[in-house]
Amino acid sequence: MKTQSSPATTETGARIYGVHQRPVIRGKVFRRVAVTALAAALLGGVAVPGVAAADSSTAVPMAAAGQDRPELQKAIQEFVDAGFAGMQLRVHDQRGEWVGSAGVRKLGEAAKPPTNGRFWAGSVTKTFTATLVLQLVAEGKIALDAPVAGYLPELGLDRRITVRMLLQHTSGLFNYTGEYYDDGTVVPGIPATGKEWLDNRFRSYQPEELVRLALAKPARFEPGTDQNYSNTNYTLALLLIEKITSRSYAEEMQRRILRPLDLKGTVVPGNRTELPGPHAHGYYRYEEDGQEKVVDITRQNLSLLAGAGDIVSTTQDLHTFISAVNAGKLLPAPLLAEMRKPYGKYNYGFGLFVQDLGPDCGTVYQHNGSPPHGYGALMYSSPDGSKTLTASVTWVDEATRGPAKDFQMLVDKLVTEVFCGGQPGAADEAKPAQ
Template identity: 80%
Template sequence: MNGSAIAASGLRKANKDKIVLDGVNRFRMPRVFRGVAVTALAAALLAGAATPGVAAADSRSLPKAAAGQDRPELQKAVQAFVDRGYAGLQMRVHDQRGEWVGSAGVRKLGQSAKPPTNGRFWVGSITKTFTATVVLQLVAEGKIGLDAPVAGYLPKLGLDRRITVRMLLRHTSGLFNYTGEYYDDGTVVPGIPAMGKEWVDNRFRTYRPQELVRLALSKPARFEPGTDQSYSNTNYTLALLLIEKVTGRSYAEEMQRRILRPLGLRGTVVPGVRTQLPGPHAHGYYRYQDAGQWKVVDVTRQNLSLLAGAGDMISTTQDLQTFVSALMGGKLLPAPLLAEMRKPHGKLGYGLGLFVQDLGPNCGGTVFQHNGSPPGGYGALMYSSPDGSKTLTASVTSGDAAVDQAQEFPKALEKLLTAVFCGGQAD
């Protein structure tokens, strides 16, 4: 089932039990995992090929204390994604037992090699957490007011002066999502194509951030600023423009200067119009309909200027682990602003660039997370305990099999979270 089918039909039957993320409808998770589903575009757009095999922990990339440790519950959870039809998954877990990395499935369809455990991948909306962190650093420096009107910094855009910086970061601005809006009554207001044949045919097109924002501003707002909450990529592309205006430097330069270089995140890139994943990587595929026929295309190369500041970054499981651990550990933001970032708001349980999720008392209680995916081929996971001592980072790749996303992804994700945060005790 592809994104178009979900948007047009399947989720109409589940309006009471869904959320809307990245402009595409998402199911809520069952039981203790409600409120997460899969963010970005992963739930609607990932489709994979089932292939056997799990790679054991790669001792070359692990500390000596962690190399070779037997974690069968983690191996089974990784394999579960492949068994449900995804092409592959690489995962890294850091907890009190040390660090474990593993992978399952294949790096590329038609080959036997498993996904590299140090591979690069498109992280999608995990980019939003990076963007929010830079904005909050500028708030800490007094260069941006969290509750100041965005129009005061970007006067030429004609923004509603009621929209504040805080509203951008927690998706309460009401601004139209430039990749399309999907309403509870089944109404769809299209934006820039981010699914189906139209996206496939235009996946190398370059977009400028101003172009994306102006498209969004040409559409009616979803609601009055501050009166509701709806996930919108427009908010974070505006945050990119805000960063550039206040600092006088490009978003990529500021990200490098403030986060990537200080943390040594050598595998993380703000690609701009770059279409190629650098270094080792698994391939991602997209299944779509063309003239009534199902087709599969390798979408490893794509131009994610479509999601500037909102979902365009490249990273690794190691870099995401380092980043989220540092963020939760208070190394990137002063305590008062980290507390603001982690304060859940509204029906999405979204803080400032983070989802706040309650796993229940048997699973360690609250975790902070942001997942993501570009329009096709990849999904990324990033979870952390409040102090950053327990983390899960992963990349899922899709293949050529038809997968019922609404059913299969939540089940596989729940198994994964259970294995990491619940000690593997849940069924």
């Protein structure tokens, strides 16, 4: 998959989305790449009702009694065979729950990734943020078509920019992690890739600092006239949530989503750089003075993606969350319909990509994510929330994005297996829902 920023990044029909990439459309399928916020895997092996509990040290697959899913184990092993370090996968469908992992937790060790580890979940965060905003809309505290400047006058925003435009990526605001134009022009922002990011990966940022950096740059287009994936939109949404509620984003997340759904493995880390508990490791490889160096980048400060890509979660929690969203447990039906209505060239609703897999497979709602390097997260759901796919993957990253060049193909195949029963070509023939 090609992106404007790096030749080997991937943006799949099984989308991961990135800090510096933007979606591109291939034929009739729009693919999304991963490089936006955080994801690494941490242990939290849990027994599931009606399921054999996995031993967290060996990450043996869990499956319903008597149930064998070799096709799923094969699918995640293919990621490892392609060069990814490790992967954990959780699938809920009509056959029950299956959880498994492949590869290694850490380079040089034999242990597999934990099957319910925590990880930096990247742009999956945007779905959480959009849900918080829409809950405030439901309460009459925010209007979707009201100017954001009316709520945050201190920022000097263009009054044409509405709350809806933030959630749909149609504001035109500069992406503070950098803009990549079709003609090859690059307008840099905060270092979010490569060696420059590596050397600054523990730096702390404040949300308003990120937004003001973006506002100091030229807008990409007039508000509402186009669509461009921008982390700035969701960091602004964070500031909006905090302004309206007089509470921190982390407090509102806990109060409105994490506590009601009992998502004990999900946190807003702020400036914390450690993944709590056992976890899979991500790496970055580069050359310096003629020598190749590999750096463990598991520790990083994701405050550079506040509200846009900074949560820590687990595959279990992402399953519970996305299932609850689509089952209508977090939003009233009219707002859920708005959230899931595809808009623009990316078929983006409010914090969700809408992907039509074809007549035999149906529609899935998803948002994937990844921090600048070494990690990826997947989150997919059927319209009623009864079938989900959640996963985390790690790799040794580099300037050319390492094995991520194969990411699109591998995720398409995995999504086809889970949502289309492995029908050949289903994902390739899919087109964005209209």
